[in-house]
Amino acid sequence: MRLLVVEDEPTLGRSVKRGLEADGFSVDLAETGTDGLWRAREGAYDAIVLDIMLPEMNGYEVCRHLRSEDIWTPILMLTAKDGEYDEADAFELGADDYLRKPFSHVVLVARLRSLIRRGTSPRPDTITVGDLEIDPAKLSCRRGDTSIELTPREFAVLETLLRRSPNVVPKSELIDSVWGMDFDGDPNIAEVYVGYVRRKIDRPFGTETVRTVRGIGYQVAVKR
Numbered sequence: 001m002r003l004l005v006v007e008d009e010p011t012l013g014r015s016v017k018r019g020l021e022a023d024g025f026s027v028d029l030a031e032t033g034t035d036g037l038w039r040a041r042e043g044a045y046d047a048i049v050l051d052i053m054l055p056e057m058n059g060y061e062v063c064r065h066l067r068s069e070d071i072w073t074p075i076l077m078l079t080a081k082d083g084e085y086d087e088a089d090a091f092e093l094g095a096d097d098y099l100r101k102p103f104s105h106v107v108l109v110a111r112l113r114s115l116i117r118r119g120t121s122p123r124p125d126t127i128t129v130g131d132l133e134i135d136p137a138k139l140s141c142r143r144g145d146t147s148i149e150l151t152p153r154e155f156a157v158l159e160t161l162l163r164r165s166p167n168v169v170p171k172s173e174l175i176d177s178v179w180g181m182d183f184d185g186d187p188n189i190a191e192v193y194v195g196y197v198r199r200k201i202d203r204p205f206g207t208e209t210v211r212t213v214r215g216i217g218y219q220v221a222v223k224r
């Protein structure tokens with residue numbers, strides 16, 4: 001298993017590398033965002049451990065670049081409690097998982113192994129409802145000939161609803177799917193994001209793709 005670790009704190013970077021090597025991984029270490037991006041593009045890694053606060057280019061940008069170039073190597077982001085970004089943002093940033101510093105080596109290895117297992121599953125094809133089409137591999141969305149920009153979180157909301165269509169998705173299941181089982185924030189976030197999605201995929205087109213099923217959740221019904 002080949003890993004790329006992008007971490008600018010030399011002591012932490014070296015100790016993570018040593019620990020992972022002791023666990024049988026082969027590890028490259030990059031100390032800046034640009035070097036990390038370059039290596040991630042060139043090397044065939046099974047997973048990337050990516051710090052967020054990095055010199056030259058932050059982890060967020062590295063992640064965004066890779067995904068926009070269709071590089072889907074699983075990314076585990078390292079977040080700091082007092083950092084500019086926190087774990088609530090990690091998925092929004094395109095990461096597959098996150099770990100908060102300081103972390104235990106055992107947990108790091110377990111999360112990496114599970115990421116690598118998941119990472120081998122093929123990316124799904126496009127999903128279509130009427131003239132609305134999303135491509136989960138490219139995070140792209142279009143209605144007819146018009147392409148629609150969605151944030152990763154908005155995309156995840158729409159993807160969840162489309163995959164379950166024409167079933168009703170209970171609000172709690174939408175939250176589990178998009179924000180994770182551990183989410184303990186305000187459940188109204190689902191309503192807020194469904195609103196964002198509607199504003200982009202429905203309102204400009206005079207359509208009603210996402211219906212609210214009062215007291216239960218949301219539904220994308222296919223019109224016959």
Ligand code: CA
Pocket residue numbers: 007008009051052053054
């Ligand atoms: Ca850092």
